[in-house]
Amino acid sequence: MMNQGGMADGVAAFDPNSLEKHQGEDSIQPHASSYYYPPSSSGGSWSMHGPDIYTRDNGSYANANQNQDQLVDVTPRNAPDTQGATAVASGPSSVETAVAQDYNSYTSYTSADPYGYNNNAGYETYYNGYQQQPNQPYSQQSSQPYPQQSNQPYPQQSNQPQPYSQPVGAYQNTGAPYQPISSFQNTGSYAGPANYSSTYYNHGDYQTSGGYTTDTFSSQTNTWQGGQYATYTSQQYPNYASDATAGYSSTVGAAASQYQQHNKQWTDYYNQTQTENICAPGTENVYVPSTSTVSCPAASASSGYASSIQPSQFSLSSRPESSTSELTPQPVSASGDAYNAYWKHGAQAYQAQYSNFTQTSIDAKTSYQNSQYQQNSTSTQVLDAPYPALHQPPQSYQLPSQPASQHFPQLDVYRGSKLQIPTNPRIASNLALSLPKTNKESPATASVSKPAYISVALPKSNNKASSHDASDSALKIGMFPQSLRGYVERALARCRDDEMKMAASQAVMKEIITKGTADGTLFTKDWDTEPLFPLPTTDVMNEGSLFLTPTSSKSRSPSRRAKSRWEPVSEDKPINKPATPNSEAPKYSGWSKQYSVGKLENRNESGTSRFSLTTQKISIRDSQRPAKRRRNGTALGAVENGEASSDSDKEQDLTAYYSSAVALADSPDERKKRESRSKRFEKGHGNRSVKHHFKQKNEGNGNLYTRRATAMVLSKNLEENSSRAVEDIDWDSLTVRGTCQEIEKRYLRLTSAPDPATVRPEEVLEKSLLMVQNSEKNYLYKCDQLKSIRQDLTVQRIRNELTVKVYETHARLAIEVADLREYNQCQSQLQALYAEGIKGCHAEFAAYNLLCVILHSNNNRDLLSAMSSLSFRRLSPESRKDEVVKHALAVRAAVTSENYVLFFRLYKTAPDLNTCLMDLYVEKMRYAAVKCMSRSxxxxxxxxxxxxxxxxxxxxxxxxxxxxxxxxxxxxxxxxxxxxxxxxxxxxxxxxxxxxxxLYVPEPEDAVPHGDAYLAVNDFFARKPV
Amino acid sequence: MKKDSIDMGEAERRITEYLKRFYDAVSSQDGKALSHLFSFSSLSLNTFPDLNRVITQSDEYADILLHLLRSLQSYRLRNLVESYQAFEKAANAFIQEFRNFESAWALEALYVIAFEIRMLADKADRDLAASGKTPEKLKGAGSFLMKVFGVLAGKGPKRVGALYVTCQLFKIYFKLGTVHLCRSVIRSIETARIFDFEEFPVRDKVTYMYYTGRLEVYNENFNAADQKLSYALAHCDARKEANIRMILRYLIPVKLSIGILPKTSLLERYSLNEYADIVVSLKRGDLRLLRNALQEHEDRFLRSGVYLVLEKLELQVYQRLLKKIYIIQKQKDPSKAHQIKLEVIVKAFKWLEIDMDIDEVECIMSILIYKNLVKGYFAHKSKVAVLSKQDPFPRLNGKPVSS
Structure with missing residues (x-):
C-alpha cells in the first residue's frame, strides 16, 4: 500500500507534464471504470459471495476438485505467507515451497499459483537487474514446482505471474524495509497468480462466446467496484480487457492496458506495485478460481496473461472490498480484516480462505488508495477529480461490456477523459491518453484494435485511477460501503466535465443515499450492481470533440509503444496461442517483451487486438514451460517494468504509460529515483491507511456497525460536499460513536485513531462515572478510570453535563490527593465547558481556581482575573454566598494581606477541598508568619x-x-x-x-531537582543502562 | 439600466480620481495626502466597477490598490471579515513598498494603516464572535503590526514611527490580554541606544508611558509606575481630558500606595469619584470606609487592575488609625502614649463596626511593625504594642510599603 501511494505520487509528478499527452490514458481509465460498473449486477453477487461464486465457478469448470483444492491450498498458502511476512528473507523460500506443494496438489489452479511465484521471481530479478532472475530463491523454487503444474492447466497464466514475481524480487533486492512487504507480496502472489490466470481465462472464454464475456465482465466489475475504486478498477479492467482480447479484440485491448499498467506501476513504484501485487494475488486467487473454472481453456490462456499480470489482483481486491463494505459476506469480510491485519503486522496467517486473501488484498489496496488519497487530499480538486475519473471509466466500461457497443463506450470514455482532464491533471491525463488511443485504434482495427489501445492506455490510467481511488477511499475510509462509494464515484464520474450535470447528479445521489439511510438499505444494497441513475444530460458534442483532439496529439506515443511491445503477440493471439507458447516460452524471460514490442509496432492500428494477442501468447508460453515461464515472466515483467520506468523518465507521462514500448530502456538511475520517490510516501500515507484498516479489522464485525454508521454520515457528507474542499468536511459527522459496553476500562493514551469498539457510549460512561464515584478503591485506580472516561468523552466529542460531572469528579479527587497536574487539566477543561454554558458547579470551581491562583501564582493579573470571575458581575448573589466561594475569597484576602491568623482560622474552618488546596500553602504561610513575628x-x-x-x-x-x-x-x-x-x-x-x-527555609525532603516529583527522573538516572 | 450605467460611470470616475490621487501622492511623496487615501473614514467610494479592469493597468501599486479597494468594498457591504483580510493584503503590499522608500515620507500613511487595521480587526472580531466563530483577526493584526515594527525599528529616519506602532501593539495586547507580548517591544524601544526616546513624537511618548506604566502597576512596581505615569501626565496635552483621566486612574492608586494623596479637586475635575472615599478613608484611618469603597467599585477596580493595589492601602489605614490612637493617648498621658494596648485597638475596630478579635489585631500589629509602618515592638505577654519614641509612624514619603 505504501508503495502504491508512492507510485501515485510519482504518477502525479509525471502527470502535470503529460497531462495532455495522457489524455489518452485517461480515457483508458474510464474504460476500466466502466468495466467495473457495467458488471454491477453480476459483480454484486461476486463481491457479496465471493467464496460461493468461487465454488460455483469451479464446479462449472467441472473441476470441483480444483475448487476444493484451491480452498485447501489457500489455507496453506496463507500460512506460508504469514511466515514470509514475519521473516522476509527466510519466509519466502519456505512459503514458496509450501505453496508449491499446495499447488501441486491442485490441478489447474495450482499451476496458477506457481505462476504467481514465478512472476514474483521475475520481478525480483528484474529489479535487481533483469538478468538476475535465477538468483532469488523464491522465483526459482516457486517457478520450478509451480510452473509445471501451472503450465499444465494454465499455460497462459504463467506469463502473467511473471510480472508479479518481478515485483517481489524487487522487494527483496531493495532490502530490509521492503522485505516484509515483499514477503507478503510473495504470499499474495502465490495465491494470486493462479486466480488471475483462472479469472482471465474465464473472461476470455466468455468474450469469445459473446454473451459470456459480458457476464463475466459484469461480475468481475462488480467485485472490483466494491473493492477498489480507481487502482483496483483500472487494474482489473486491464485484466478484463486482456481476457476479452483473448476471446475478442476488445477485451484483449483491456488486457494489454492492464499489462502496461502493471508494468508501469512496477517500474515506477517498486514498492507500490509490490504491495498492490501482494494484495491482488490474494484476491485474485480467491476469485480467479471461480472465473477460471467457468472459462474455457483457450480463453484462459489469453486471459491468464492479462490476469496474471495484475488485473486479476485488482479484480480480487475489488471484490473483497465490496464484500466488506456490504457486510454481507461475513466470512469474507472477516478474512479480509484478518488479511489487513496480516498485511499490517504480517503476523497472523488467517488467510486460509480465499476470501481472506481477496479481502486482504483489497484492504491493502484500499489503504494504498487512502494513502494516495491523503497525498491527493491536500488539494481538494484532486479529490474531486479522482471521483469523476472513476465514475467515467465505469460508464465507458459498461458500454464495452456489450460487444456491439464497444466503440461507443470508448467514445464515452473519451468524453469522460476530456471532462476530467481540466479538473484533475492526473486523472485527466490518464483519461485523455487512453481515449485517444482507443479512438485511433477503433477506426483502424475496429473493435479489436480499439480495445488494445485502451488496454495500453489503461495501465497508466489505472495507476492514476488507483491513486484517485485511494484518495477517495481515504476520505471515506471504512466509513461507508465501498460499493456505495464506487457507485457515487461512478455517478459523479459521468458528469465529471459538466458542472451542471455534476450538481444534478449530486442532488440525485443525495436523494438516493438519504433514502438508503432512511430505509436502512444503504448498507445492504448492492451498490455495485445498482444501475446508475440516468444522467440529466448527454454529452454527444463533448464526445465528438474529445474524440478528435485526444487521438491526434496523444495517441501517438501510446500507439508506438504498444506496437513495439505487443504487436507480434497480438497478431498471433487467436492462432498463436497454442503454437507460440511452446516456442516462445523457453527464451522468453527477456524476449517476450521485445517480441511483443516488435509486433506492436507493426500493428499500430490494431493495437488493441495485438495487445491482447501478445498477452495471450506470453501467458501461453509461460503456462507451457513453467520454469521458463518464470524466467520469461520475470524477464517480461522486468522488461516491462524497465521500459515503463525508462519511458516515464524520458517522456515522462506518455512514456510511463507505454513503458512496455521502451523495453529494457530503463536506467538504474531512473529506477532509483522512482524508488526514492515512492518511498517518500510509504511511511506516512501507507502506514496510516494500514493502521486504519487494521483497526477496523480488529474490531471485526462489531466494527462494521460503527463503520456503517460513520459511513452513512460520511456518505451524506460526501454527497453534500463532493464539490467542496477537504477542509470543509464537517468533522463533527466523522466523530466516533463508541460501542463498548464495558463499564471499567483502563486508560491508555491513544496513539492512533480511536476504535469505536473500545469506546464507550454516553450511557455506559454514565455508569462508569457512578462506579468510580462509589468505588472504594484508591485514587490511582479512580484516576485511571476517570481518565479513560474523559478520553472516551473527548473522542466522541461529548460535551455536556455528563462531561462536566466527570471533570468535576476528577478535579475534586485530584484536589483531595493534591494531584495538581490532573486538577489543572480538569480545571482548564471545566472553564471551557462552563464558558460554553454547560451547567455545573461553576462557582465551586471558580473558588478552587481562585485558591489555586493565590497559592501558586505570583502573577497579579492571573489573580485579578480569577477574582473577577468571582465578582458580583460574574456570579449570581446566591453562588457568591456559597460557602466555598466565600471562604475562597476570604482566604484570598488573608493571603494578600499576609494575615496569618486569619489564614489559619480559615484553614481550620475550610470546606473539605479548600483545606486540601490550602494545605499546599500552609508551609509558606507559616514561614512568613514566623518571620514576621520574629521581627515584631x-x-x-x-x-x-x-x-x-x-x-x-x-x-x-x-x-x-x-x-x-x-x-x-x-x-x-x-x-x-x-x-x-x-x-x-x-x-x-x-x-x-x-x-x-x-530563620531559613529548609530544603523540602522530597524535593526533586527539576521540581516535579512526578517525573522522578532520578530513578532513571539511578538505573544503569543494561 | 440607465441609472445603473450612470452610476457605474460615476463610480469609475471616482475610482480613477482616487487612483490619480494615489499616484500623485506617491510621486510627490506627500505622506499626508497618501494617508487620507488609506483612511476608511475619509473615503466615499460607494460603488465599485470592475476593479480588475480599472487597476490592472496600473501595475506598480496594483497590489495595494486592488486589495485596498476590495477592502473598502467589503467594508461598505458590512462584510468586515473580508474587508479586514483584503486590508491586510493591501497593508502587506504597502509595507513592501514602504521598505523601499528612501525617506520616511510615507510614515503618515503607515500610521493610518496601523490604526485602521487595528480598528478593522476589532470590528471583524466582533462580527466573528457574533457569528460564533473564533475571533482571531485582532491577533492577526498584532502580528502584522509586529512586522511593521520590524520594518521601522532599525536605524534611520523611519525609526521615528516605531513608537506609534508600538502603541498600537500595546492597545491590541491589552485588549487581547496578552500583555506579556509587550515585553519584547518594550525591550527593543528601551534598550536602543541609537535613538533617544525623547526624539519620538510626544503623543507616542505619552501613550507609551501610559501603557508601560500600567504594566508596572500590574507588577506592583510602584516606583516605576509612578515615574512612567507621571511622565505621561506631564506631557499629555492638557486639553485631552479623557487621556488625562485615563492616566490618573492608574496614577492615583500608585500615588496612594506610596503615601501621596490627591486633592479632592483633582478627583472632581476628572470625575474620578471612585477614589474619593478611599482618599478619605486614608485620611481618617477609616477601615470601614475603605472596605466599603472597595466593595462598591470592586468590578471596576478589578477590571482596571488596581483592586489589589487599593486593597493594600488597608495597612496605611491601620497605621492612620493607630496614629490617631497614639495621638489621643498622648493627649491623655504623654508618658504612656507609646504603649498601645491591644484591647484599645480592638475597641476602635468595634466602633468601626469591624469585627476583629484580639488575635487578629495582634497579627495586624505584628504585620505593621514588620512592614515598618509602625516603629516599635509587640510584647506578647502583656498584649501591648510598644512604639518607638521617635517617629513611631514613619511616613512613606514616596516609597512603597516594604513587603
Whole structure:
C-alpha cells in the first residue's frame, strides 16, 4: 500500500507534464471504470459471495476438485505467507515451497499459483537487474514446482505471474524495509497468480462466446467496484480487457492496458506495485478460481496473461472490498480484516480462505488508495477529480461490456477523459491518453484494435485511477460501503466535465443515499450492481470533440509503444496461442517483451487486438514451460517494468504509460529515483491507511456497525460536499460513536485513531462515572478510570453535563490527593465547558481556581482575573454566598494581606477541598508568619501561641492534642532555624530577636531537582543502562 | 439600466480620481495626502466597477490598490471579515513598498494603516464572535503590526514611527490580554541606544508611558509606575481630558500606595469619584470606609487592575488609625502614649463596626511593625504594642510599603 501511494505520487509528478499527452490514458481509465460498473449486477453477487461464486465457478469448470483444492491450498498458502511476512528473507523460500506443494496438489489452479511465484521471481530479478532472475530463491523454487503444474492447466497464466514475481524480487533486492512487504507480496502472489490466470481465462472464454464475456465482465466489475475504486478498477479492467482480447479484440485491448499498467506501476513504484501485487494475488486467487473454472481453456490462456499480470489482483481486491463494505459476506469480510491485519503486522496467517486473501488484498489496496488519497487530499480538486475519473471509466466500461457497443463506450470514455482532464491533471491525463488511443485504434482495427489501445492506455490510467481511488477511499475510509462509494464515484464520474450535470447528479445521489439511510438499505444494497441513475444530460458534442483532439496529439506515443511491445503477440493471439507458447516460452524471460514490442509496432492500428494477442501468447508460453515461464515472466515483467520506468523518465507521462514500448530502456538511475520517490510516501500515507484498516479489522464485525454508521454520515457528507474542499468536511459527522459496553476500562493514551469498539457510549460512561464515584478503591485506580472516561468523552466529542460531572469528579479527587497536574487539566477543561454554558458547579470551581491562583501564582493579573470571575458581575448573589466561594475569597484576602491568623482560622474552618488546596500553602504561610513575628515581637513569643496561631493545633480544646501540636510546632520551628529557649516559668518560647536572623527555609525532603516529583527522573538516572 | 450605467460611470470616475490621487501622492511623496487615501473614514467610494479592469493597468501599486479597494468594498457591504483580510493584503503590499522608500515620507500613511487595521480587526472580531466563530483577526493584526515594527525599528529616519506602532501593539495586547507580548517591544524601544526616546513624537511618548506604566502597576512596581505615569501626565496635552483621566486612574492608586494623596479637586475635575472615599478613608484611618469603597467599585477596580493595589492601602489605614490612637493617648498621658494596648485597638475596630478579635489585631500589629509602618515592638505577654519614641509612624514619603 505504501508503495502504491508512492507510485501515485510519482504518477502525479509525471502527470502535470503529460497531462495532455495522457489524455489518452485517461480515457483508458474510464474504460476500466466502466468495466467495473457495467458488471454491477453480476459483480454484486461476486463481491457479496465471493467464496460461493468461487465454488460455483469451479464446479462449472467441472473441476470441483480444483475448487476444493484451491480452498485447501489457500489455507496453506496463507500460512506460508504469514511466515514470509514475519521473516522476509527466510519466509519466502519456505512459503514458496509450501505453496508449491499446495499447488501441486491442485490441478489447474495450482499451476496458477506457481505462476504467481514465478512472476514474483521475475520481478525480483528484474529489479535487481533483469538478468538476475535465477538468483532469488523464491522465483526459482516457486517457478520450478509451480510452473509445471501451472503450465499444465494454465499455460497462459504463467506469463502473467511473471510480472508479479518481478515485483517481489524487487522487494527483496531493495532490502530490509521492503522485505516484509515483499514477503507478503510473495504470499499474495502465490495465491494470486493462479486466480488471475483462472479469472482471465474465464473472461476470455466468455468474450469469445459473446454473451459470456459480458457476464463475466459484469461480475468481475462488480467485485472490483466494491473493492477498489480507481487502482483496483483500472487494474482489473486491464485484466478484463486482456481476457476479452483473448476471446475478442476488445477485451484483449483491456488486457494489454492492464499489462502496461502493471508494468508501469512496477517500474515506477517498486514498492507500490509490490504491495498492490501482494494484495491482488490474494484476491485474485480467491476469485480467479471461480472465473477460471467457468472459462474455457483457450480463453484462459489469453486471459491468464492479462490476469496474471495484475488485473486479476485488482479484480480480487475489488471484490473483497465490496464484500466488506456490504457486510454481507461475513466470512469474507472477516478474512479480509484478518488479511489487513496480516498485511499490517504480517503476523497472523488467517488467510486460509480465499476470501481472506481477496479481502486482504483489497484492504491493502484500499489503504494504498487512502494513502494516495491523503497525498491527493491536500488539494481538494484532486479529490474531486479522482471521483469523476472513476465514475467515467465505469460508464465507458459498461458500454464495452456489450460487444456491439464497444466503440461507443470508448467514445464515452473519451468524453469522460476530456471532462476530467481540466479538473484533475492526473486523472485527466490518464483519461485523455487512453481515449485517444482507443479512438485511433477503433477506426483502424475496429473493435479489436480499439480495445488494445485502451488496454495500453489503461495501465497508466489505472495507476492514476488507483491513486484517485485511494484518495477517495481515504476520505471515506471504512466509513461507508465501498460499493456505495464506487457507485457515487461512478455517478459523479459521468458528469465529471459538466458542472451542471455534476450538481444534478449530486442532488440525485443525495436523494438516493438519504433514502438508503432512511430505509436502512444503504448498507445492504448492492451498490455495485445498482444501475446508475440516468444522467440529466448527454454529452454527444463533448464526445465528438474529445474524440478528435485526444487521438491526434496523444495517441501517438501510446500507439508506438504498444506496437513495439505487443504487436507480434497480438497478431498471433487467436492462432498463436497454442503454437507460440511452446516456442516462445523457453527464451522468453527477456524476449517476450521485445517480441511483443516488435509486433506492436507493426500493428499500430490494431493495437488493441495485438495487445491482447501478445498477452495471450506470453501467458501461453509461460503456462507451457513453467520454469521458463518464470524466467520469461520475470524477464517480461522486468522488461516491462524497465521500459515503463525508462519511458516515464524520458517522456515522462506518455512514456510511463507505454513503458512496455521502451523495453529494457530503463536506467538504474531512473529506477532509483522512482524508488526514492515512492518511498517518500510509504511511511506516512501507507502506514496510516494500514493502521486504519487494521483497526477496523480488529474490531471485526462489531466494527462494521460503527463503520456503517460513520459511513452513512460520511456518505451524506460526501454527497453534500463532493464539490467542496477537504477542509470543509464537517468533522463533527466523522466523530466516533463508541460501542463498548464495558463499564471499567483502563486508560491508555491513544496513539492512533480511536476504535469505536473500545469506546464507550454516553450511557455506559454514565455508569462508569457512578462506579468510580462509589468505588472504594484508591485514587490511582479512580484516576485511571476517570481518565479513560474523559478520553472516551473527548473522542466522541461529548460535551455536556455528563462531561462536566466527570471533570468535576476528577478535579475534586485530584484536589483531595493534591494531584495538581490532573486538577489543572480538569480545571482548564471545566472553564471551557462552563464558558460554553454547560451547567455545573461553576462557582465551586471558580473558588478552587481562585485558591489555586493565590497559592501558586505570583502573577497579579492571573489573580485579578480569577477574582473577577468571582465578582458580583460574574456570579449570581446566591453562588457568591456559597460557602466555598466565600471562604475562597476570604482566604484570598488573608493571603494578600499576609494575615496569618486569619489564614489559619480559615484553614481550620475550610470546606473539605479548600483545606486540601490550602494545605499546599500552609508551609509558606507559616514561614512568613514566623518571620514576621520574629521581627515584631520582643522579647519572646511562646511556642504555644505560635502553635495555636499557625494551625498546629487541630482543636483549641483538647489538651493532649495541643501538646502534640506544640511538639510539632517546636519541631517545625527548629527545622526552620528558630531559636527556642525556656523562659523563667519553664515555657518554651521563641527568641524573636535571635530567630529573626537565623530563620531559613529548609530544603523540602522530597524535593526533586527539576521540581516535579512526578517525573522522578532520578530513578532513571539511578538505573544503569543494561 | 440607465441609472445603473450612470452610476457605474460615476463610480469609475471616482475610482480613477482616487487612483490619480494615489499616484500623485506617491510621486510627490506627500505622506499626508497618501494617508487620507488609506483612511476608511475619509473615503466615499460607494460603488465599485470592475476593479480588475480599472487597476490592472496600473501595475506598480496594483497590489495595494486592488486589495485596498476590495477592502473598502467589503467594508461598505458590512462584510468586515473580508474587508479586514483584503486590508491586510493591501497593508502587506504597502509595507513592501514602504521598505523601499528612501525617506520616511510615507510614515503618515503607515500610521493610518496601523490604526485602521487595528480598528478593522476589532470590528471583524466582533462580527466573528457574533457569528460564533473564533475571533482571531485582532491577533492577526498584532502580528502584522509586529512586522511593521520590524520594518521601522532599525536605524534611520523611519525609526521615528516605531513608537506609534508600538502603541498600537500595546492597545491590541491589552485588549487581547496578552500583555506579556509587550515585553519584547518594550525591550527593543528601551534598550536602543541609537535613538533617544525623547526624539519620538510626544503623543507616542505619552501613550507609551501610559501603557508601560500600567504594566508596572500590574507588577506592583510602584516606583516605576509612578515615574512612567507621571511622565505621561506631564506631557499629555492638557486639553485631552479623557487621556488625562485615563492616566490618573492608574496614577492615583500608585500615588496612594506610596503615601501621596490627591486633592479632592483633582478627583472632581476628572470625575474620578471612585477614589474619593478611599482618599478619605486614608485620611481618617477609616477601615470601614475603605472596605466599603472597595466593595462598591470592586468590578471596576478589578477590571482596571488596581483592586489589589487599593486593597493594600488597608495597612496605611491601620497605621492612620493607630496614629490617631497614639495621638489621643498622648493627649491623655504623654508618658504612656507609646504603649498601645491591644484591647484599645480592638475597641476602635468595634466602633468601626469591624469585627476583629484580639488575635487578629495582634497579627495586624505584628504585620505593621514588620512592614515598618509602625516603629516599635509587640510584647506578647502583656498584649501591648510598644512604639518607638521617635517617629513611631514613619511616613512613606514616596516609597512603597516594604513587603
Amino acid at each position: 515581637y520582643r522579647p519572646t513569643v511562646p511556642v504555644t501561641y505560635i502553635a495555636e496561631v499557625l494551625g498546629f493545633l487541630t482543636s483549641t480544646e483538647a489538651n493532649s492534642e495541643d501538646l502534640d501540636g506544640v511538639d510539632e510546632c517546636v519541631e517545625w520551628l527548629k527545622a526552620h532555624g528558630g531559636c527556642l529557649i525556656e523562659d523563667n516559668s519553664g515555657e518554651i518560647v521563641l527568641d524573636a530577636k535571635a530567630s529573626s536572623l537565623s
